[in-house]
Amino acid sequence: MNSFERRSVFSLAGIYGLRMLGLFMILPVFSLYAEGLEGVTPMLIGLALGVYGLTMAIFQIPFGMLSDRFGRKPIITLGLLLFAIGSVIAAMSDSIWGVIIGRAIQGSGAIAAAMMALMADLTKEEERTKAMAIMGVSIGMSFTLALMIGPLLNAGIGVDGIFWMTAVLAAAGIAILYLLVPDPLHLNFHREVETVPAQLKQIFFDAQLFRLDVGILIQHGIMMAMFSALPFVLRDKLGLPTDEHAWFYLPVLMLSVLGMAPLVMIAEKKQKMKQVFIGSILLMMVSEVMLGTDQRSLIAVGIGLLLFFIAFNVLEASLPSLISRMAPVESKGTAMGVYSTSQFLGAFVGGAGGGWLSGEFGIQAVFYACAIAALGWLLLSLGMKVPAYLSSFMMQVNVADEAEADQLAEKIKQLDGVHEAKVILEDGVAYLKVDKKKFDQQQLMALVGGGSN
CATH class of the missing domain: 3.30.70.100 (Alpha-Beta Plaits)
Structure with missing residues (x-):
C-alpha cells in the first residue's frame, strides 16, 4: 500500500473498531446491570443484548444505497450520529424497554456497507483484500479489548456510564472521518449491476455458501446467548464479584489467542482447512457442554470458556476466508453482504433466544441449547467441500x-x-x-x- 492507502485503511479501521468497541463493552456486564431496570425479564435482557443485530441487518443495504446517492462520508456520519443517539437513550433509560429502543437505534446506524464502499474507493483493487483483513483485525481486537475493560469500566462508571462513553466514541469516529480519512481522488463507482436478483439467487442456492452463512449465524447466536447467561454463572454460582470479572476474562482471552495461532497455521500452511474448521465446531460444542454441566468450579468454567474462545477465534478468522474463496469472482461482494447480514441476524436470534431460554428453563438450558446448535452446525458442515487454494x-x-x-x-x-x-x-x-x-x-x-x- 502507498501512504494514501495506509492512511485511509487504518483510519477507517479505527472508526469501525471504536464503534464495535462501544457495542461489545456491555456484553460481560449488561445482564447483571439490567436486573435493576424497570420491567425487566430474562427474555428482555436477551432482546436488549441482541436487538442491534436485527436493525443492523435491516438497514445495512439501504445505507449502502444511500451512500451511492449522497456520498460515503455524509451517510457514515448519519450512521455514527444514530449510534450516538441510541447510546444516549440507553444511558438515560431506567426501564429495559428504553434500553432496547436505544440499542435498536444504535444498530440502525448500519455503516458497514458504506464503510466498505469508501474503503474500496480509497484503495487499489490489488490491495482490497489486505484492507478488508485489517478491518477484520480491528473488529477482533475491539471484541477482545471490550471483554477485558467492560467489567473494569462498570466498576468505575457503571453500565450507564459505558453507554455515555459509547456516545463519545461515536463522536470520536466522526472526528476521525473528517480529520484523517482522505476524500477519494476519483469516484470508483462501477456500473449498476442489472443482475443483482440473479446474483442473490446464485448465492442463496449455493450449498457451500449456505453452509457458511448458517455457520456465522449460529456462531454469533451462540456468543450472544452465552453472554446472556455467563455473567450470572460467574456472580451467582462462582461468587465472583462483578468488578473482578475482567481478571477472569483476561487470562482466558490471552491463552485463547495462543491456542488459536497454531490451528490457523495448520489450516493455512498445511492446507487442512476443513479438518481445523470441523474440529473447531466440535471444540465449541464441547465447551458449551462443559459450561452447562459444571458451574461450581472456577477452573472448569475457565477451561470451558478457554475452549470456546479458541474455537470462536479460529472460526471467526476462517469463515470470511472461506466465503471469499468459494464465492464466484463476479459475486464476491454480494456473497459478503449475505454473510454479514447472517452474522447480524445471529446476534439478534442468540440474544433474544438466550434470554427466553434462561427465563423459561434456567441458565443451564442456555448452554445446552448452544451445544445443540453447534451440533447442528457440525452435521451441516460435514458435507463442506475443501476449497481450492487459489x-x-x-x-x-x-x-x-x-x-x-x-x-x-x-x-x-x-x-x-x-x-x-x-x-x-x-x-x-x-x-x-x-x-x-x-x-x-x-x-x-x-x-x-x-x-x-
Missing part, C-alpha cells in the same frame, strides 16, 4: 463490447491453473482466480497482452 489475479484488457468480453473470459478459463475468470467491459479488467502452482502468467499475456496485478 489466488486473486487482475489484468487490464481491451474489449469492444459485452460479447467480446464474454468470449475472452471463456478463452482465459481454458488456460492452465485458471479456475474462474470474469471480464468487466466498463473497467477494462479481467478478474481471475488462479492456482499459482499451475498458472502461467506468460500464457495469459500472450492471449490478451497488457498489464497485470
Whole structure:
C-alpha cells in the first residue's frame, strides 16, 4: 500500500473498531446491570443484548444505497450520529424497554456497507483484500479489548456510564472521518449491476455458501446467548464479584489467542482447512457442554470458556476466508453482504433466544441449547467441500463490447491453473482466480497482452 492507502485503511479501521468497541463493552456486564431496570425479564435482557443485530441487518443495504446517492462520508456520519443517539437513550433509560429502543437505534446506524464502499474507493483493487483483513483485525481486537475493560469500566462508571462513553466514541469516529480519512481522488463507482436478483439467487442456492452463512449465524447466536447467561454463572454460582470479572476474562482471552495461532497455521500452511474448521465446531460444542454441566468450579468454567474462545477465534478468522474463496469472482461482494447480514441476524436470534431460554428453563438450558446448535452446525458442515487454494489475479484488457468480453473470459478459463475468470467491459479488467502452482502468467499475456496485478 502507498501512504494514501495506509492512511485511509487504518483510519477507517479505527472508526469501525471504536464503534464495535462501544457495542461489545456491555456484553460481560449488561445482564447483571439490567436486573435493576424497570420491567425487566430474562427474555428482555436477551432482546436488549441482541436487538442491534436485527436493525443492523435491516438497514445495512439501504445505507449502502444511500451512500451511492449522497456520498460515503455524509451517510457514515448519519450512521455514527444514530449510534450516538441510541447510546444516549440507553444511558438515560431506567426501564429495559428504553434500553432496547436505544440499542435498536444504535444498530440502525448500519455503516458497514458504506464503510466498505469508501474503503474500496480509497484503495487499489490489488490491495482490497489486505484492507478488508485489517478491518477484520480491528473488529477482533475491539471484541477482545471490550471483554477485558467492560467489567473494569462498570466498576468505575457503571453500565450507564459505558453507554455515555459509547456516545463519545461515536463522536470520536466522526472526528476521525473528517480529520484523517482522505476524500477519494476519483469516484470508483462501477456500473449498476442489472443482475443483482440473479446474483442473490446464485448465492442463496449455493450449498457451500449456505453452509457458511448458517455457520456465522449460529456462531454469533451462540456468543450472544452465552453472554446472556455467563455473567450470572460467574456472580451467582462462582461468587465472583462483578468488578473482578475482567481478571477472569483476561487470562482466558490471552491463552485463547495462543491456542488459536497454531490451528490457523495448520489450516493455512498445511492446507487442512476443513479438518481445523470441523474440529473447531466440535471444540465449541464441547465447551458449551462443559459450561452447562459444571458451574461450581472456577477452573472448569475457565477451561470451558478457554475452549470456546479458541474455537470462536479460529472460526471467526476462517469463515470470511472461506466465503471469499468459494464465492464466484463476479459475486464476491454480494456473497459478503449475505454473510454479514447472517452474522447480524445471529446476534439478534442468540440474544433474544438466550434470554427466553434462561427465563423459561434456567441458565443451564442456555448452554445446552448452544451445544445443540453447534451440533447442528457440525452435521451441516460435514458435507463442506475443501476449497481450492487459489489466488486473486487482475489484468487490464481491451474489449469492444459485452460479447467480446464474454468470449475472452471463456478463452482465459481454458488456460492452465485458471479456475474462474470474469471480464468487466466498463473497467477494462479481467478478474481471475488462479492456482499459482499451475498458472502461467506468460500464457495469459500472450492471449490478451497488457498489464497485470
